[in-house]
Amino acid sequence: MKSPLAPPTRLLLGPGPSPIDPSVLDALSKPVLGHLDPEFITIMNETSERLRTVFRTRNPLTFPVSGTGSAGMETALDNLLEPGDRIVIGVNGVFGGRMADAAARAGAEVTTVEADWGDIIDPEELGKAVRSVKPRVVALVHAETSTGARSPVDLVRREIGPGPLLVVDSVTGLGGIPLEVDKWGIDVCFSGTQKCLSVPPGLAPITFSPRAAQAVADRKTPVQSWYLDVSMLRKYWEEGEGARAYHHTAPISMVYGLWEGLRLVLEEGLEERWARHQEVGEFAQQELTGMGFKLYARRGYRLPQLTSIRLPKGVNDNLRARLLTDFDIEIGGGLGAGAGKVWRIGLMGFGAKKENVIRLVQALRAII
Amino acid sequence: MKSPLAPPTRLLLGPGPSPIDPSVLDALSKPVLGHLDPEFITIMNETSERLRTVFRTRNPLTFPVSGTGSAGMETALDNLLEPGDRIVIGVNGVFGGRMADAAARAGAEVTTVEADWGDIIDPEELGKAVRSVKPRVVALVHAETSTGARSPVDLVRREIGPGPLLVVDSVTGLGGIPLEVDKWGIDVCFSGTQKCLSVPPGLAPITFSPRAAQAVADRKTPVQSWYLDVSMLRKYWEEGEGARAYHHTAPISMVYGLWEGLRLVLEEGLEERWARHQEVGEFAQQELTGMGFKLYARRGYRLPQLTSIRLPKGVNDNLRARLLTDFDIEIGGGLGAGAGKVWRIGLMGFGAKKENVIRLVQALRAII
Numbered sequence: 216m217k218s219p220l221a222p223p224t225r226l227l228l229g230p231g232p233s234p235i236d237p238s239v240l241d242a243l244s245k246p247v248l249g250h251l252d253p254e255f256i257t258i259m260n261e262t263s264e265r266l267r268t269v270f271r272t273r274n275p276l277t278f279p280v281s282g283t284g285s286a287g288m289e290t291a292l293d294n295l296l297e298p299g300d301r302i303v304i305g306v307n308g309v310f311g312g313r314m315a316d317a318a319a320r321a322g323a324e325v326t327t328v329e330a331d332w333g334d335i336i337d338p339e340e341l342g343k344a345v346r347s348v349k350p351r352v353v354a355l356v357h358a359e360t361s362t363g364a365r366s367p368v369d370l371v372r373r374e375i376g377p378g379p380l381l382v383v384d385s386v387t388g389l390g391g392i393p394l395e396v397d398k399w400g401i402d403v404c405f406s407g408t409q410k411c412l413s414v415p416p417g418l419a420p421i422t423f424s425p426r427a428a429q430a431v432a433d434r435k436t437p438v439q440s441w442y443l444d445v446s447m448l449r450k451y452w453e454e455g456e457g458a459r460a461y462h463h464t465a466p467i468s469m470v471y472g473l474w475e476g477l478r479l480v481l482e483e484g485l486e487e488r489w490a491r492h493q494e495v496g497e498f499a500q501q502e503l504t505g506m507g508f509k510l511y512a513r514r515g516y517r518l519p520q521l522t523s524i525r526l527p528k529g530v531n532d533n534l535r536a537r538l539l540t541d542f543d544i545e546i547g548g549g550l551g552a553g554a555g556k557v558w559r560i561g562l563m564g565f566g567a568k569k570e571n572v573i574r575l576v577q578a579l580r581a582i583i
Numbered sequence: 584m585k586s587p588l589a590p591p592t593r594l595l596l597g598p599g600p601s602p603i604d605p606s607v608l609d610a611l612s613k614p615v616l617g618h619l620d621p622e623f624i625t626i627m628n629e630t631s632e633r634l635r636t637v638f639r640t641r642n643p644l645t646f647p648v649s650g651t652g653s654a655g656m657e658t659a660l661d662n663l664l665e666p667g668d669r670i671v672i673g674v675n676g677v678f679g680g681r682m683a684d685a686a687a688r689a690g691a692e693v694t695t696v697e698a699d700w701g702d703i704i705d706p707e708e709l710g711k712a713v714r715s716v717k718p719r720v721v722a723l724v725h726a727e728t729s730t731g732a733r734s735p736v737d738l739v740r741r742e743i744g745p746g747p748l749l750v751v752d753s754v755t756g757l758g759g760i761p762l763e764v765d766k767w768g769i770d771v772c773f774s775g776t777q778k779c780l781s782v783p784p785g786l787a788p789i790t791f792s793p794r795a796a797q798a799v800a801d802r803k804t805p806v807q808s809w810y811l812d813v814s815m816l817r818k819y820w821e822e823g824e825g826a827r828a829y830h831h832t833a834p835i836s837m838v839y840g841l842w843e844g845l846r847l848v849l850e851e852g853l854e855e856r857w858a859r860h861q862e863v864g865e866f867a868q869q870e871l872t873g874m875g876f877k878l879y880a881r882r883g884y885r886l887p888q889l890t891s892i893r894l895p896k897g898v899n900d901n902l903r904a905r906l907l908t909d910f911d912i913e914i915g916g917g918l919g920a921g922a923g924k925v926w927r928i929g930l931m932g933f934g935a936k937k938e939n940v941i942r943l944v945q946a947l948r949a950i951i
């Protein structure tokens with residue numbers, strides 16, 4: 216009955232996966248239902264409804280993609296873009312660059328609006344690019360996991376005007392910092408489960424505005440991915456006549472975990488959760504700068520849930536391995552331009568607690 | 584600590600998900616590790632090695648794709664096919680048709696070799712098509728989940744010659760019936776976790792022969808899917824210099840479940856497991872024909888783990904709902920051409936037990 220699998224218990228303070236509440240792990244181990252069982256359909260409906268609440272949207276087409284956050288990204292871009300479509304993408308870190316890569320693979324003409332790593336995407340720059348390029352889609356990253364910068368997505372729609380479809384990567388944002396899909400005029404927003412929702416990796420919550428859903432329905436060419444084709448996925452996830460048509464076998468246990476993780480978010484209260492992340496993140500940034508670390512992301516635009524620190528002289532990146540083996544604490548190394556130069560410290564979801572900050576700071580003091 | 588999620592316990596005798604051993608559910612709830620944690624990398628290595636054993640291959644590039652079986656299909660086709668490439672696909676049910684759809688989306692010129700539903704793909708017909716079309720890739724379904732037919736994949740390589748890359752969908756085959764990736768000359772074989780491996784849905788085990796891996800490396804165009812691009816995925820999954828490069832955050836808990844599910848397969852013995860499926864499936868087919876049901880798949884080529892039966896006059900498809908609500912037994916309805924006309928009964932993995940056949944037959948007698 217018990218598996219001999221015995222992974223150690225780590226304190227996950229990297230860029231994700233984040234620590235998981237025991238009740239979410241418990242949900243994962245519940246009896247598996249069939250993907251068309253009426254009892255599972257109830258769980259699907261509740262999951263979608265909870266996702267609407269945390270996305271702050273009334274979009275009917277809101278569901279978890281059966282893959283990790285990057286599958287959510289590809290679902291957004293592959294479904295909105297047809298070959299030859301123009302897209303403007305803000306790139307200020309790895310995940311903006313990843314969207315540019317995926318959009319080009321979908322056959323789009325990609326224009327990037329770039330900013331230094333650690334800096335933000337300036338909505339005015341996006342607006343300028345839109346007036347010049349006249350794209351079908353604008354995309355940017357809300358919370359750049361590679362740098363810890365928070366771009367002011369709330370100001371983007373005003374700058375780009377009503378025309379372009381707006382795609383937002385909030386993989387690291389959802390459930391941790393304010394995100395208002397409807398109020399901010401976002402057409403497609405995607406996320407991941409393993410960040411501020413504190414659910415294991417494996418699903419990508421996504422929401423499509425009615426306009427975005429219509430754009431998918433009006434396509435002239437098929438979506439290049441069969442697996443991520445929203446015109447078929449919606450027949451499985453949406454309610455109504457002809458609904459619940461089999462497409463692929465949903466990852467039942469992962470949906471259970473998300474259902475429970477979202478329940479915990481709503482039990483805490485979304486705004487209370489945002490406030491907790493803010494408070495714990497500020498505390499961490501204060502403690503870390505107090506130790507002499509310099510913060511990587513631009514002042515005034517720092518994510519509380521993901522803090523990048525520059526490594527000072529004499530502090531080698533491979534000290535992270537000692538933190539892991541001697542203290543059972545995981546933090547993240549730098550990605551791309553930050554590789555070997557920064558550490559990334561996540562205080563997300565169930566892990567966003569001051570006691571975790573203190574445990575980390577004490578361990579850092581011991582090894583540096 | 585406990586989640587209020589309370590799904591009922593069903594006896595899953597449909598086309599998958601199949602019943603899960605409690606130790607696999609236990610593995611799902613183990614503490615989550617980071618996707619670059621050395622302890623997780625050990626689990627990855629063990630998982631790949633176990634997959635090699637059940638696939639009967641020595642292919643280094645053997646790993647679970649972070650999506651369900653259909654994502655495995657798309658990984659196979661998207662990575663091998665470039666726009667304009669020719670592919671010959673055997674279609675004798677839903678899943679062959681799905682491959683033809685996905686291959687066309689990848690820009691390939693698709694030639695189908697068709698057989699009646701319930702019948703098999705004749706290797707000689709594939710051979711004829713290959714001589715006429717001269718395709719880069721040949722693809723067929725080993726175990727057609729929509730009909731219950733087993734195509735003689737072991738004879739295919741002889742008929743198609745050494746040239747074409749051979750792709751085999753063994754979503755419902757792996758771990759349930761003989762499959763010999765190396766001996767049969769298969770280049771890419773993909774599967775799913777929720778059939779004869781008895782792990783919840785969410786991962787797609789896949790293996791690439793060295794020749795197929797080289798074909799991916801030699802591509803002239805990028806793989807259209809960023810998420811499923813094997814040239815990047817292999818850097819995360821394979822061992823050696825520069826290995827374990829971050830691509831996407833692996834679905835840790837699902838990998839735990841697969842690790843444990845494969846451990847149980849090897850504990851039982853792969854050939855013993857094949858024999859158990861054969862014995863239980865034959866028993867079920869005997870009992871069901873004894874009740875007057877006619878079997879849908881062609882005699883001599885029936886899968887033991889998935890039996891399709893024709894509904895006789897007076898037996899309505901919606902009796903399945905009563906089986907579910909009154910007896911907590913799930914069986915599957917027909918797909919595509921079989922919708923409303925057949926039932927699909929799965930006896931897979933942990934569920935392949937004679938006592939389950941008896942429980943089903945008694946329930947069927949009670950409601951018909």
